[in-house]
Amino acid sequence: MNAFPFENKVFDPAEAMPRKELAALQLQRLREAVARAACVPFYKKALAKAKVTAQSIRKLEDVRRLPITTKADLRDGYPLDFLAIPRAQVARFHCSSGTTGKPIFVAYNRHDLNTWADLCARFLTAGGLRSEHTVHIAFGYGLFTGGFGLHYGCERVGAAVLPAASGNTPRQVMLLKDLGADVLVCTPSYALNIAEVAQGQGVKPKDLSLKFAHFGGEPWTEDMRRQIEAGLGLMAFNNYGLSEVMGPGVSGECVARNGMHISEDHFLVECLDPDTLEPVEDGQRGELVLTTLTKQAMPILRYRTRDIAHLDPSPCPCGRTGVRMSRIVGRTDDMLIIRGVNVFPSQIEEALLRVEGAAPHYFIEVDRPGKMDEVTVKVEVRAQDFSDRMSQMEALREKISREIHSITTIRVNVELVEPQTLDRSAGKAVRVIDHRKK
Numbered sequence: 001m002n003a004f005p006f007e008n009k010v011f012d013p014a015e016a017m018p019r020k021e022l023a024a025l026q027l028q029r030l031r032e033a034v035a036r037a038a039c040v041p042f043y044k045k046a047l048a049k050a051k052v053t054a055q056s057i058r059k060l061e062d063v064r065r066l067p068i069t070t071k072a073d074l075r076d077g078y079p080l081d082f083l084a085i086p087r088a089q090v091a092r093f094h095c096s097s098g099t100t101g102k103p104i105f106v107a108y109n110r111h112d113l114n115t116w117a118d119l120c121a122r123f124l125t126a127g128g129l130r131s132e133h134t135v136h137i138a139f140g141y142g143l144f145t146g147g148f149g150l151h152y153g154c155e156r157v158g159a160a161v162l163p164a165a166s167g168n169t170p171r172q173v174m175l176l177k178d179l180g181a182d183v184l185v186c187t188p189s190y191a192l193n194i195a196e197v198a199q200g201q202g203v204k205p206k207d208l209s210l211k212f213a214h215f216g217g218e219p220w221t222e223d224m225r226r227q228i229e230a231g232l233g234l235m236a237f238n239n240y241g242l243s244e245v246m247g248p249g250v251s252g253e254c255v256a257r258n259g260m261h262i263s264e265d266h267f268l269v270e271c272l273d274p275d276t277l278e279p280v281e282d283g284q285r286g287e288l289v290l291t292t293l294t295k296q297a298m299p300i301l302r303y304r305t306r307d308i309a310h311l312d313p314s315p316c317p318c319g320r321t322g323v324r325m326s327r328i329v330g331r332t333d334d335m336l337i338i339r340g341v342n343v344f345p346s347q348i349e350e351a352l353l354r355v356e357g358a359a360p361h362y363f364i365e366v367d368r369p370g371k372m373d374e375v376t377v378k379v380e381v382r383a384q385d386f387s388d389r390m391s392q393m394e395a396l397r398e399k400i401s402r403e404i405h406s407i408t409t410i411r412v413n414v415e416l417v418e419p420q421t422l423d424r425s426a427g428k429a430v431r432v433i434d435h436r437k438k
């Protein structure tokens, strides 16, 4: 274990439970989850149609007999048709993110809030958080599950929290510097924004006390990780979750940083071909489908997350036994189909960050002016590389275009823009606009 840069500590021994024991626990909890879900009219009907009862679940694979739940089902159940407990027992509501139309309310009872804090404490501990640390949380506090989820997780570890919330970036830099927080929690794109503002103020990584960061809520790449780590002088960890099944705390990286351990004692995960809904082989990309095993207020069966990743069940040197999921490479609903080729925005990000001179700030515009799809990628040039010399900028443009082609196989128009001209996010970054959808 001394190969690791810090002590590998487990928050809950359940994280290292032998797989056989875990499977038995999952089976018992799956039956309980089905029984709880049956209190929801949508599931009562769907379970009856599929001829499944809690008692008829004999093995874990029986999960495949359960009905699938989609975001559209949850929308149709607006506001609270999926509540499985009396309203008077609800302890908190949040909403799933989404900018258009009505949100989806998610509900927790006291038991769920307690589990949630524990599960966030798991990945925070795995990624270096200790009780003596101070955590600067720059997530939105409100309907979004990021702020409150991480807040109570940090407190569960025993750490001190600065609930900075998001926005007013120069002030964030001041707070980080003056209070000397050890750990930063926010979206990766906001971390990049903070790093940039810090740099603009002449604040160097050594002026900050940051040691670790826990980023999640949106896709990011390994190159982005390196950029943020260099910009803020810290070690960054990835964590994943979604409000429909709880919020942050579904999975997170350990000190090995080679995939995010899923808390499988609380979530049953399937990785399915999004077209056929058949399971894919381990290591193959598929859509994650999650069943909550312990959630009481709003249990969810086989939720189609739309998130594409692969699973790695091989043993991890950290000793945790929960299967690891890869980074989210994209979502089935933000996968762009460009002239018949599937392209994820994360691939474009990967290409950009490989080119010296391109800043990690970009915006993708897709259109179909005639019969053909056209993609324009606007990329900021790094301040130190920006030049009035046309030939220099043209060479950079060419390089970016070639890199995108080599990763995605598509040709795109690359438009270089001046440093600091694209919008910065304080939460989840919006990186794509598809005019074809109008």
Ligand code: DLL
Pocket (backbone or CB within 6 Å): 096, 097, 144, 145, 146, 215, 216, 217, 218, 219, 220, 238, 239, 240, 241, 242, 243, 244, 247, 248, 249, 305, 307, 327, 328, 331
């Ligand atoms: O974003 C929960 C969360 C908050 C997770 C803070 C981690 C940290 P929603 O707003 O419902 O919940 O959005 C969920 O965000 O389906 C993914 O598409 C995306 N997402 C979340 N974490 C990651 C991640 C929260 N680490 C949606 N990498 C999910 C890639 C992520 N995408």
